[in-house]
Amino acid sequence: MACHSIQELIRRLEDSGELCRIKERVAPELELSDITIHISKSRGPALLFEQVGDFSMPVLSNAFGSVQRICTAIGVEEIESKAAALHKLIKSEQVPDPSLSSVNRVSPASAPCRQIVLEGKDVDLSILPTPLCWPGDAGPAITLPAVFTRDPDTGRPNCGMYRMHILDSSHTGMHWYKGTGGASHYEKACRQQLPLAAAVAIGPDPAVTIAACTPLPENLYEIDFAAMLTGTPVAMTPCLHSDLQVPASSQIVIEGVLYPDKQHPEGPFGTHTGYYSKPENYPVFHVTCMSMRKDAIYPTTVVGPPPQEDCFMAKVVERLLLPFIKEWIPEIVDLSFPVEGIFSRIAFVSIDKRYPGQPKHVMNALWRMGKGLFSKMIWVFDSDVNVHCLSEVIWKMTNCVDPGRDVVIDRGLVDSLDPAALSQNEGFRLGLDCTEKWAEERRGIPWPRKMHMPETVRKKTRAIIETISSQGSSLSPPQYSKDGTGRAKMS
Numbered sequence: 001m002a003c004h005s006i007q008e009l010i011r012r013l014e015d016s017g018e019l020c021r022i023k024e025r026v027a028p029e030l031e032l033s034d035i036t037i038h039i040s041k042s043r044g045p046a047l048l049f050e051q052v053g054d055f056s057m058p059v060l061s062n063a064f065g066s067v068q069r070i071c072t073a074i075g076v077e078e079i080e081s082k083a084a085a086l087h088k089l090i091k092s093e094q095v096p097d098p099s100l101s102s103v104n105r106v107s108p109a110s111a112p113c114r115q116i117v118l119e120g121k122d123v124d125l126s127i128l129p130t131p132l133c134w135p136g137d138a139g140p141a142i143t144l145p146a147v148f149t150r151d152p153d154t155g156r157p158n159c160g161m162y163r164m165h166i167l168d169s170s171h172t173g174m175h176w177y178k179g180t181g182g183a184s185h186y187e188k189a190c191r192q193q194l195p196l197a198a199a200v201a202i203g204p205d206p207a208v209t210i211a212a213c214t215p216l217p218e219n220l221y222e223i224d225f226a227a228m229l230t231g232t233p234v235a236m237t238p239c240l241h242s243d244l245q246v247p248a249s250s251q252i253v254i255e256g257v258l259y260p261d262k263q264h265p266e267g268p269f270g271t272h273t274g275y276y277s278k279p280e281n282y283p284v285f286h287v288t289c290m291s292m293r294k295d296a297i298y299p300t301t302v303v304g305p306p307p308q309e310d311c312f313m314a315k316v317v318e319r320l321l322l323p324f325i326k327e328w329i330p331e332i333v334d335l336s337f338p339v340e341g342i343f344s345r346i347a348f349v350s351i352d353k354r355y356p357g358q359p360k361h362v363m364n365a366l367w368r369m370g371k372g373l374f375s376k377m378i379w380v381f382d383s384d385v386n387v388h389c390l391s392e393v394i395w396k397m398t399n400c401v402d403p404g405r406d407v408v409i410d411r412g413l414v415d416s417l418d419p420a421a422l423s424q425n426e427g428f429r430l431g432l433d434c435t436e437k438w439a440e441e442r443r444g445i446p447w448p449r450k451m452h453m454p455e456t457v458r459k460k461t462r463a464i465i466e467t468i469s470s471q472g473s474s475l476s477p478p479q480y481s482k483d484g485t486g487r488a489k490m491s
């Protein structure tokens with residue numbers, strides 16, 4: 001069963017020993033983030049800070065700090081089969097399962113997120129215990145928001161996760177990258193010289209948080225996707241100041257508008273590159289109304305060098321996105337973005353190779369796919385390579401690559417946070433064809449024969465091996481589970 005509120009998630013994590021309550025007073029400036037970083041990096045539990053400075057609202061961090069915790073939050077046993085089932089559903093219906101209405105309408109009077117409402121001059125973002133994560137940050141920032149906007153042309157809604165720099169008591173920055181749903185809605189509103197309404201849910205149903213950070217195809221609304229993930233509708237309530245809707249069980253809802261061409265420097269902020277971002281102009285969000293639950297808990301995450309909580313969210317996103325990527329590039333068998341490569345900066349891809357040179361086509365297709373997948377490096381392998389096992393990946397790369405033939409250098413759009421890039425958004429990208437080469441790719445020389453023990457030998461030796469292992473020797477080979485490290489686990 002999925003958790004439909006942060007309160008439910010806390011109960012579930014506490015029951016399974018995956019939550020630690022911190023009763024000591026912790027400052028929202030740096031102290032909270034330093035503890036979170038340490039615990040998150042050591043694969044520790046979710047953290048509930050009960051006393052953050054003088055704020056009455058507790059803060060939850062690292063709740064999504066493992067693939068297993070995310071599965072618990074969205075009520076999924078195992079992410080792979082869920083991703084495959086979702087893909088089947090989307091492929092067959094192109095719309096959510098008709099047996100499942102993705103939304104349950106809840107009136108504002110009974111929506112938990114409307115228990116306290118602050119409007120007009122009562123709006124005050126400083127009542128929220130928003131942490132300051134790194135000493136060089138420009139200020140506190142909301143790091144786990146679900147931002148709802150509507151396409152000014154089509155009326156289609158979008159929900160995305162974009163950092164919100166708190167500028168003062170009623171203004172924030174809106175750090176949506178070009179190409180995201182929110183940014184494209186804003187661009188359209190600017191062209192029409194119209195304000196864009198936005199509503200921000202802090203701590204909605206956990207499945208909405210996961211959907212908000214998944215770069216879904218444009219025709220799939222994140223709320224429909226969240227309902228498909230959990231198999232239950234999302235309770236949504238109308239906004240008080242616009243025609244948008246927000247999840248009724250959210251901890252906090254912030255409503256407001258973004259005026260055309262009204263921008264303000266955003267940042268610097270510490271990023272997963274290990275360096276601060278450069279301040280850049282982003283739209284300003286003018287808050288007109290805030291509301292919250294009486295028992296509101298403030299969920300947050302700290303972004304920094306991997307592995308941290310956002311890496312595990314990205315791993316789940318990777319698995320949920322793979323079926324869509326396979327739909328666009330059918331020869332892809334599997335794909336891994338190792339967390340050390342911060343999201344998709346490095347991609348290991350296995351393909352069903354059917355013709356010489358195909359790996360180069362796959363690299364080009366991935367580089368041109370957009371969807372925020374800025375892979376600076378793409379290594380392509382044959383279908384039998386486990387791209388989640390770094391030992392196997394390095395071994396295959398070392399043996400299958402001839403740098404004179406198998407290296408592709410491409411120039412194009414790169415992640416704007418890439419500190420090494422040629423310029424802000426443009427740089428070089430590296431592709432490695434790590435597949436076994438066909439004779440026509442090796443001047444007619446056939447690829448060497450693979451080494452295999454005959455099955456007849458194995459049948460006999462296996463019994464002897466089992467005896468050795470039953471005598472207490474640890475014989476597990478390096479193993480890897482898709483949990484996000486990209487490292488082989490030696491057991």
Ligand SMILES: Cc1cc2nc3c(=O)[nH]c(=O)nc-3n(C[C@H](O)[C@H](O)[C@H](O)COP(=O)(O)O)c2cc1C
Nearest residue numbers: 160161162163175176177180181182213214215310
């Ligand atoms: C913790 C976290 C923080 C993020 N911050 C941003 C951000 O500041 N700006 C941005 O454009 N994307 C950010 N993303 C990635 C977007 O949420 C992601 O690309 C999402 O698909 C955007 O939604 P959209 O495709 O509907 O616009 C973040 C993701 C995570 C997990």
